[in-house]
Amino acid sequence: xKIKVVVTLKNGVLDPQGKAIQQTLxxxxxxxxxxxxxxxxxxxxxxxxxxxxxxxxxxxxxxKLLANLVIEDFKIL
Amino acid sequence: xKIKVVVTLKNGVLDPQGKAIQQTLxxxxxxxxxxxxxxxxxxxxxxxxxxxxxxxxxxxxxxKLLANLVIEDFKIL
Numbered sequence: 001x002k003i004k005v006v007v008t009l010k011n012g013v014l015d016p017q018g019k020a021i022q023q024t025l026x027x028x029x030x031x032x033x034x035x036x037x038x039x040x041x042x043x044x045x046x047x048x049x050x051x052x053x054x055x056x057x058x059x060x061x062x063x064k065l066l067a068n069l070v071i072e073d074f075k076i077l
Numbered sequence: 078x079k080i081k082v083v084v085t086l087k088n089g090v091l092d093p094q095g096k097a098i099q100q101t102l103x104x105x106x107x108x109x110x111x112x113x114x115x116x117x118x119x120x121x122x123x124x125x126x127x128x129x130x131x132x133x134x135x136x137x138x139x140x141k142l143l144a145n146l147v148i149e150d151f152k153i154l
Contacts (some may be wrong), residue, residue: 006083006118007118008118008120018119018120021119021142021143024142025138025142028141028142030134030138032123032124032125032134033121033122033123033124033138034122034123034124035120035121035122036119036120036121036122037119037120038117038118038119038120039117039118039119039120040115040116040117040118041083041084041085041115041116041117041118042095042098042113042114042115042116043085043095043112043113043114043115043116044110044112044113045110045111045112045113046109046110046111047109047110047111048109057107057109061102061107061110064105065098065101065102065105066098
């Protein structure tokens with residue numbers, strides 16, 4: 001089954017890439033954009049029919065590889 | 078209000094980064110991972126109280142800047 005994961009920077013961690021996107025959007029005329037934070041998204045195709053087990057495996061993979069828990073949070077969707 | 082956007086590669090577009098993650102996970106012992114596709118995630122803070130208007134603005138921004146529609150799809154969450 002397919003598990004979707006989002007990895008985002010923790011609050012307080014600087015995000016220069018998001019800032020650059022925000023400034024570009026502002027420059028394009030979207031003056032109502034007050035902030036942009038960029039993160040990563042993963043589609044994991046796991047050979048496992050049990051949703052709870054698949055999600056538990058995805059969580060383990062996030063902790064070990066996909067997210068840097070010092071500066072990032074992750075969420076299994 | 079906050080609008081979340083996910084940008085993913087279209088089916089059929091090669092994703093070497095996802096492939097590398099998959100091979101790493103397989104090498105770490107997660108042999109049940111059959112595929113990984115990586116995408117981008119954006120948190121947009123829009124000064125707009127009307128959810129429909131905010132989502133419409135986000136869609137426009139995706140088309141103009143955030144996604145390359147030749148090879149990517151986007152989804153407003």
